[in-house]
Amino acid sequence: MRMSDLVANYIMRALDESDGNAEIQRNVLAGELGCVPSQINYVITSRFTPEQGYIVESKRGGGGYIRITRVTTDRRSAIMHIVNSIGDKLSSSSAAIMLRNMKDSGIISAYDSALMSAALSDKAYGDTPPQKRDSLRASIFKNLLITHMIINE
Structure with missing residues (x-):
């Protein structure tokens, strides 16, 4: 470790x-x-x-x-706070840390964390030019979180 x-x-x-x-x-x-x-x-x-x-x-x-x-907040507020904090670019390592923290604090399940992690990993962006991956990852992560919030209301 x-x-x-x-x-x-x-x-x-x-x-x-x-x-x-x-x-x-x-x-x-x-x-x-x-x-x-x-x-x-x-x-x-x-x-x-x-x-x-x-x-x-x-x-x-x-x-x-x-x-x-x-900081403890309700799930919806926590997700919206995270969505608003992501910005235009997001590295793979930052996404992994955010997912781990969300899972550890009970905002998302381990299953949802694993699915999102797969969608946000560098492997998922195989042919995407490296300079575009972080902006694409940020956009996808925001959409995943908003969809998760809507589905789980």
Whole structure:
């Protein structure tokens, strides 16, 4: 398992164990996991964003901490928030992270996540020029999410 996955899993467990609120000290966590503090920053800035349903606060200094809060909203609002946050382009890795977060928070099922993942993977865009894949993926993902929301109302 990659270090970024270990860090993300650690934070997700902390969030699950504390009702959606986790407070970590970057240097302490880095020491526990055997990584450098910048890897903790990378995971937080890439996987725990407002677009993915998290609020991150930090206090720097000796007693500093990073507080991560999972935002809970109803399913429809969460999906619309995600649709509005996607933008014009979406990488395969960003789509995978968003799907994982949506599945983990119960917005979509594991089955729906697997189907969407297949539709958003680079393999699905075989003959599409690489420079057009991210914009096509963003459009398809938005349509999949809106359709999912309508069907499951």
